[in-house]
Each structure stands twice: as structure tokens, then as C-alpha cells.
Amino acid sequence: MMKKGLLGILVVILVLGVGQYGLAAQIELELWYGLGGTPGEALRELVDMFNASQSEIKVTAHYQGNYFDTQQKLIAAVSAGVVPDVVNLEVTAVVPFAVAGQLVNLEEYIDEDYDLDDIFPGLLADGYVSGGLYALPFARSTPVLYYNKDLLAQAGLPQRAPETWDEFAEWIKILDDLDQGDSSNPIYGFSHNNDTWSFEYMILSHGGLISDENYNWHFATDENSIGAIERFREFFAPGSGGRFVLRSGEVDAGIDFTTGRAAMVIQSTGVLTNLANAVEDRFEYGVGFVPMGTQRAVATGGNSFVIMKNISSEKKEAAWKFLKFMTSTEQAAWLSLKTGYMPLRQSSAALPVMQERFAQDPNFETAVKQLPYAVPQATYMHIPRGSAIIQEALVRIMLEGQPVREALRQAAEELTREAHRGGFTR
Numbered sequence: 001m002m003k004k005g006l007l008g009i010l011v012v013i014l015v016l017g018v019g020q021y022g023l024a025a026q027i028e029l030e031l032w033y034g035l036g037g038t039p040g041e042a043l044r045e046l047v048d049m050f051n052a053s054q055s056e057i058k059v060t061a062h063y064q065g066n067y068f069d070t071q072q073k074l075i076a077a078v079s080a081g082v083v084p085d086v087v088n089l090e091v092t093a094v095v096p097f098a099v100a101g102q103l104v105n106l107e108e109y110i111d112e113d114y115d116l117d118d119i120f121p122g123l124l125a126d127g128y129v130s131g132g133l134y135a136l137p138f139a140r141s142t143p144v145l146y147y148n149k150d151l152l153a154q155a156g157l158p159q160r161a162p163e164t165w166d167e168f169a170e171w172i173k174i175l176d177d178l179d180q181g182d183s184s185n186p187i188y189g190f191s192h193n194n195d196t197w198s199f200e201y202m203i204l205s206h207g208g209l210i211s212d213e214n215y216n217w218h219f220a221t222d223e224n225s226i227g228a229i230e231r232f233r234e235f236f237a238p239g240s241g242g243r244f245v246l247r248s249g250e251v252d253a254g255i256d257f258t259t260g261r262a263a264m265v266i267q268s269t270g271v272l273t274n275l276a277n278a279v280e281d282r283f284e285y286g287v288g289f290v291p292m293g294t295q296r297a298v299a300t301g302g303n304s305f306v307i308m309k310n311i312s313s314e315k316k317e318a319a320w321k322f323l324k325f326m327t328s329t330e331q332a333a334w335l336s337l338k339t340g341y342m343p344l345r346q347s348s349a350a351l352p353v354m355q356e357r358f359a360q361d362p363n364f365e366t367a368v369k370q371l372p373y374a375v376p377q378a379t380y381m382h383i384p385r386g387s388a389i390i391q392e393a394l395v396r397i398m399l400e401g402q403p404v405r406e407a408l409r410q411a412a413e414e415l416t417r418e419a420h421r422g423g424f425t426r
Contacts, residue, residue, distance in 0.1 A: 008328045008410075013382070017303050023132075024201070026055060026056050026057065026058060026153070027056065027057050027058070027071050027314060027315060028057075028058050029057060029058070029059045029060070029085040029086060029315060029318055029319055029322060030059075030060055030062065030084040030085050030086070031047065031059050031060065031061045031062065031084065031085070031086045031088065031322075032061075032062055032064050032070060032073070032074065032084040032087045032088065032389055033061060033062070033063060033064065033070065033087070033088035033303075034063070034064050034065060034066050034067045034068075034070030034088065034089075034090065034303070035088065035139065035303065036066065037065075037274060038273055038274055038338065039083050039139050039270060039339050039341065041061065042139075042278070042334075042338040043061065043088065043138075043139070043247070044061055045334065045338075046325075046326060046331055046334070046408050047059050047061045048187035049331075050322060050325045050326070053325070056318075056410040057318045057321065057322060058088070059219050059322055062084070065156050067089075067090035067093070067303070068090075070087070070089065070090070070093075071090065071093045071213065072195050073328075073365070074087055074097070074381030075372075078097075078100070078102055081310070083102075083308045083310055083311070084308060085307065085318075085319050086267060086305060086306070086307055086308070086319050087305070087306050087310050088303050088304070088305055088309065089135070089136060089303060089304060089305075089306055090301075090302075090303050091126050091135070091137075091140075091300065091301065091302055091303060091304050091376070091377065092125065092126070092381035092382055092386075092387075094126065094129065094134055094135040094304060094306060094383040095129050095379075096382055096422070097134075097306065097317075098129040098132070098134040098135075098382075099129065099130070099424075100103040100307075101307045101309065102308060102310070102336060103134045103135075103307065103308065104134070104306070104307040104308070104309050104310055104316055104319075105133065105134060106127075106130040106132075106134065106135075106136065106307070107132060107133045107134045108321075109302050109317075109320040110133070110193065111314075114324060115131075115345075115347075117165075118329075118345045118346050118347050119136075119327075119344055119345055119346075120342070120346060121346070122300060122343060122356040122372070122374040122375070123137040123140045123249045123300060123371075123374075124137060124342075125340070125375075125376050126300065126304075126376035126377070127304055129331075132222070132398065134228060134306060135304035135305060136304055136305050136323055136327050136343045137152070137302070137304050137327070138246070138302070138303055138304055138305050138327065138335075138344070139270060139302050139303050139335060139339065139341040140300060140301070140303070140304075140341060140342050140344055140375050141268040141269045141300070141301045141302040141341055141342060141367065142269060142290075142298045142299070142300055142301065142342070142367050142370055142371070143162045143198075143201060143266050143267065143268060143269075143290055143298055143299075143301075144267070144268075144269050144287050144288065144289065144290065144367055144370065144382045145162075145163055145265075145266050145287070145288045145289065145290055145291070146158075146264065146265050146266075146285055146286075146287055147159075147263065147264045147285060147286050147287075147288065148260065148263045148264070148277065148283050148284075148285055149224065149283070149284040149285060149286055150260075150283040150284055151178060151260070151283070152175070153174060153358055154178060155171075155174050155175050155177075155178055155263075156174075157171055157174065157175070159286065160286065160288060161264075161286065161287075161288020161289060162288075162291050163292065164291050164292055164293070165231065165292070166423060167291065167293045168190075168235075168264075169188065169234065169235060169240070169241075171241075171263075171264075172189025172190040172235065172240065172242055172264065173189060173239070173240055173241040174189070174241075175187065175188075175189035175190075175241060175247060175263040175264070176188060176189040176239075176240075176241030177243075178263075182218070186261060187260075187261060187262070187263065188241065188242070188243040188260065188261060188262045188263070188266070189240075189241030189242060189258060189262075189263050190235060190241055190242040190243065190264045191242075191243045191245055191253035191256035191257060191261070191262035191264075191265055192235075192242065192243065192244055192245060192253050192265065192266065193245045193246075193247050193252065193253045193254070193267075193269070194238075194244065194245065194246055194247070194267075194385050194391050194394055194395060194398075195254040195391065196212065196377070196381065196390045197266075197268075197298075197299060197301065198232065198266065198390060198394075199219075199229070199232075199390050199394060200298075200299040200377060200378060201229045201266075201290050201297065201298045201299065202228040202229060202231065202232045202293075203208070203224070203229070203388060204218060204295075204297035204298070204299065204375070205228070205290070205291070205292050205293040205294070205295060205296065205297045205298075205336035206224050206225075206227060206228035206231070206294055207224045207293070207294045207295060208222050208224035208225030208226075208227075208228050208285065208413075209222045209224070209225055209380045210225065210240075210378035210380070211378045211380050212377060212379065214219060214310050214425075215379055215380075215382075215416075215419045215424050215425050217380065217415055218411035219408055219409040219411075219412070219413075219418065220405075220411070220412035221407050226404055226405055226408060227250070228293065228406050229408065230398065230404050232398075233292075233397055233398060233404065236296060236398050243256070243262070243397040245401060246308045246395070246399075249315075253265045253267070254267060254271065254275065254278075256284075257275070258275060258278035258279050258282075259282075260282060261346050263343075267317070268301060268302075269287075269340055269341065269366070269367035270301075270302060270339060270340055270341045271340065271344060272339075272340025272364065273338070273339050273340040273364065274340075275340075276340075277426060285363075286363060287363035287366040287367075288366060288370055289366065289373075290370070295373075296370075297374075297375065298370065298373055298375075299330070299374070299375055299376065299377045299378070300374045300375070300376060300377065301377065302341065305323050305326060307319045307320065307323070308320075311315045327344065327345075328345075329345050329347040329348050329351065330348075330351075331343045332344045332348040333345075333348040333349075333351050333353060333354050336348065336354065337353065337354070337357060340364070340369050342368055342371070343368065349368055360368065361394055380415050381417050382424065383415055383418045383422060383424060384418055384422050385414075385418055386415060389411050389414045389415055389418070390411060392411075393407045393408060393410065393411040394407075396410075
């Protein structure tokens with residue numbers, strides 16, 4: 001009830017307090033997005049609030065599928081010469097479209113009325129391409145560690161997140177023994193969906209190098225990086241307590257956690273609300289930082305707004321006013337309260353409704369506190385199939401027994417071919 005009350009207050013502010021976003025005549029804008037579930041519902045609600053707040057601009061939101069689907073459909077639209085006006089893109093998809101000259105440099109529209117410095121720096125950095133700003137953050141996230149306090153207590157462990165990877169490795173083995181070998185009702189110390197975030201936070205937290213702006217793949221030769229992935233593999237060795245999951249229907253690390261089969265998972269802060277709803281009152285859980293190796297470090301994720309370049313000047317002006325609405329203080333706070341995504345502005349985090357939420361549920365603030373250790377995702381994510389190439393390498397390492405050095409070298413070679421094919425290198 002408290003959360004609903006906080007959201008209600010913000011809805012009143014949003015609908016009644018945004019008259020400054022008006023234009024002289026109605027302009028229709030088409031928005032493409034790739035958010036499903038609660039985040040998608042929240043985006044559509046914010047679009048409705050914007051439309052209700054004024055009569056000069058009408059935004060129509062069209063769901064395009066997931067992030068990858070949205071990116072592929074936008075590529076096709078650019079090729080056909082018929083593009084939407086505004087797109088909500090996965091953050092790493094911004095660079096290819098900006099480099100291809102398909103996006104508006106938003107610095108042309110930013111003035112003293114828009115406080116760019118108020119946006120958390122860790123969430124703004126990946127909107128910059130070649131010195132221009134081509135995207136504004138919207139629903140942004142970092143990975144965080146979710147832990148089952150009841151299982152930790154049952155295992156005689158502290159009811160907190162493990163601080164280091166050494167502690168993590170020790171704990172998941174202890175937690176894995178809670179089922180006492182009962183294969184009909186297994187308990188995993190750690191369940192993990194195959195993803196690129198794990199590749200990055202393991203390497204970054206061990207002081208390794210992944211890639212650079214010239215698309216050199218350091219992860220294949222840097223000893224800290226190779227050692228980090230060797231360490232990651234150890235979590236899933238027989239008897240180590242980890243379960244490496246290829247998501248398929250009910251086979252999912254998140255489901256393992258919410259049903260009490262896994263003591264820990266590392267997933268997006270953006271699933272916080274959905275996870276809480278799924279857990280209900282079955283057990284008490286907590287949210288902590290991703291463990292550290294030689295340092296703390298995680299990559300950001302989520303999505304951002306872009307304006308397409310090949311639309312009329314009138315539509316660009318209208319689109320900018322829409323982006324100002326969607327990324328302003330109250331809207332960012334509302335989105336965070338609704339979904340669990342991070343409030344993108346420092347002023348949003350400082351609002352009384354957000355401070356009340358943090359006090360009510362400290363789990364909600366964990367990702368904000370982890371932001372000083374966040375960096376943009378590595379440049380291999382700009383490459384067509386970049387994410388898939390890394391995930392395929394992880395499958396070969398974790399499930400098929402391919403040596404780490406060989407798998408990483410193979411991934412680097414594939415990325416080089418894709419970068420050349422995509423025009424990122426010559």
C-alpha cells in the first residue's frame with residue numbers, strides 16, 4: 001500500500017505539472033520500444049501521461065519484440081527509408097546507428113533548462129559517440145546479487161551478500177550441500193543464466209581488460225582476463241555449488257531463486273519488482289553488490305532513447321520535448337518505483353518519495369550505491385552478434401570443456417571477422 005501511495009503522488013505531479021512541454025500544433029510521433037513485462041507497461045503508462053499532459057504532441061508506442069528484435073527491425077527500417085521518430089534501444093545498440101549517421105546529436109537541443117549534470121555519470125557515458133551525445137538513459141540497470149536469507153541462515157552463514165569471490169566460492173559450496181544429495185529436491189548454491197554481464201564483471205573485478213574503442217579484443221591475451229574466466233568456470237565444476245543455465249521455458253536461474261531452489265543469483269536490478277512479486281512471502285531475501293576480486297566493477301545495462309535523424313525538423317523538436325518529459329526528475333523516480341530500475345537522476349534519488357522507498361526497502365537502493373563502480377559495457381557489444389559470440393564461448397567453456405584460452409581466442413577471431421564485416425574495422 002505504501003508503494004502504491006508513493007506512485008499515486010507522482011502520477012498527480014506528472015500529469016498536472018508538465019504544461020511547459022506544449023507545442024503550437026499537434027504533431028504525431030511514433031515510438032518503437034523493446035521492453036516487455038512490468039517495464040513495458042511502465043513505459044506505456046508514461047507515454048499516456050505525456051499525451052494527457054498536453055494536446056500538441058501525440059506519441060504512439062509500438063512494441064517491437066525484445067531488444068534484439070527492435071534493433072533488427074530498425075536496421076530494416078533504415079534500409080527501407082521509413083523510420084520511426086523515437087526509439088527505445090538497448091544501450092549498446094546506440095553506437096552502430098550513431099556511427100552510421102542515423103541518429104540526432106542531442107547536444108543540438110540541450111539548453112539551460114535541461115540539467116545534464118544531474119544524470120548519474122555512470123548512466124550517461126554510453127550515450128556519447130565520437131564526441132556527440134546520441135542517447136539519453138531511460139530504464140537503466142546494473143547486475144546485483146540476490147540472496148535467500150533463509151537458506152543462508154540454515155547453512156549457518158551470515159545473512160548478507162558475500163563480499164569477495166573467494167567468500168562467494170566458499171559459500172555456494174556450503175549452500176549446495178543443504179539438499180544432502182536429494183536429487184528430487186535439489187538446492188543450488190548459485191544458479192546463473194548464460195549472459196555477457198558475467199563475462200564482464202568477472203574480468204573487470206579481477207583488473208582485466210576486455211576491449212577498447214579500436215575494437216582490439218584484450219580478453220584473449222590479457223592474463224588477468226583469462227584468469228578471471230578460469231575462476232568463473234570453477235564455480236560450475238562438479239561439487240562447486242553452481243548451476244550454469246541455458247534459459248528455456250521453466251529452466252531459468254530466476255525461477256530457481258524465486259522457488260527456493262537457488263540460494264543466490266546475479267541478475268539485473270530491473271527485475272527487482274518482478275522478483276519480489278514472484279517470491280511473495282515464501283522466504284526473506286536481500287540484495288547486495290556483485291562480489292569483488294581485486295576491485296569492485298560492474299557494467300551497466302538497460303536502454304536509452306534516441307531520435308532518428310531522417311525525420312522533419314518539426315518532429316525532431318517534438319521528439320526532444322518528449323525525451324525531456326521521459327527523462328526528467330519525477331518521471332525517472334516514478335519509473336524506478338514502478339519497476340526497480342535505477343533512478344537515472346541524482347535529483348530523482350533525492351526526492352522524498354524515493355528516500356521513503358529506500359528507507360522502507362533498503363534492497364531498492366543497492367544498485368544506486370553500486371553505481372560508482374559501474375562502467376559502460378565493452379565495445380564487443382557494438383558488433384553484430386557480439387553478445388552471441390561471447391555467450392557461445394561461455395557455453396563451450398562451462399558445458400563442453402573447451403580450454404579457456406582456446407575459447408577466448410576463438411571468440412576474438414570471430415569478433416574480428418564480424419567487426420570487419422560490419423565496417424567497424426578495416
